[in-house]
Amino acid sequence: MIPRIDLKRDFQKHKEEYMAAIQEVCENASYSGGPYADRFADEFRQYLGAGALTGVDNGTSALQLAMLALGIGAGDEVIVPANTYIATAWGVTYTGAVPVFCDCTADTWEIDPADAERKITGRTKAIIGVHLYGQPFEYNELRKVADRHGLYLVEDCAQSAGCSL
Numbered sequence: 269m270i271p272r273i274d275l276k277r278d279f280q281k282h283k284e285e286y287m288a289a290i291q292e293v294c295e296n297a298s299y300s301g302g303p304y305a306d307r308f309a310d311e312f313r314q315y316l317g318a319g320a321l322t323g324v325d326n327g328t329s330a331l332q333l334a335m336l337a338l339g340i341g342a343g344d345e346v347i348v349p350a351n352t353y354i355a356t357a358w359g360v361t362y363t364g365a366v367p368v369f370c371d372c373t374a375d376t377w378e379i380d381p382a383d384a385e386r387k388i389t390g391r392t393k394a395i396i397g398v399h400l401y402g403q404p405f406e407y408n409e410l411r412k413v414a415d416r417h418g419l420y421l422v423e424d425c426a427q428s429a430g431c432s433l
């Protein structure tokens with residue numbers, strides 16, 4: 269059998285570096301926030317070339333916070349692709365808003381901008397596009413849909429950190 273993903277290979281390659289880093293964090297009991305989290309956030313910001321970055325505990329929280337930052341909550345709808353990890357929808361439901369699922373394209377399995385547009389109602393506040401499998405969705409097309417209807421466009425990059433159009 270050929271394994272689809274061999275996670276052991278990466279660990280073996282970087283084992284000493286990983287173990288030294290884990291040991292240092294444990295010895296300093298710096299598990300939540302603190303200098304290591306700050307350093308990671310800053311190095312990740314530089315890697316992305318982003319102007320600002322705030323680290324959070326996981327991708328689900330990041331999506332929920334993005335919704336809250338945009339003032340999204342009960343009574344609002346947010347369009348999300350039907351094919352994604354469930355946390356994309358959780359980021360919406362945790363605010364009290366309703367996720368509205370739209371279809372994906374047959375060739376990329378990523379959000380279909382045309383179907384996203386068909387799902388817009390008077391309650392829609394945002395669309396979440398998900399860059400799946402390390403490949404970007406049709407950003408320019410979805411951006412046009414969002415702009416045409418005055419909606420926020422949020423990108424879920426949990427599976428695609430650092431990918432570019």
Ligand SMILES: Cc1ncc(COP(=O)(O)O)c(C=O)c1O
Pocket residue numbers: 325326327328329352353355356398424426427
């Ligand atoms: C597309 C997508 N969005 C959001 C998440 C949620 O991330 P987390 O598991 O860190 O909460 C994941 C996790 O796999 C994901 O694949």
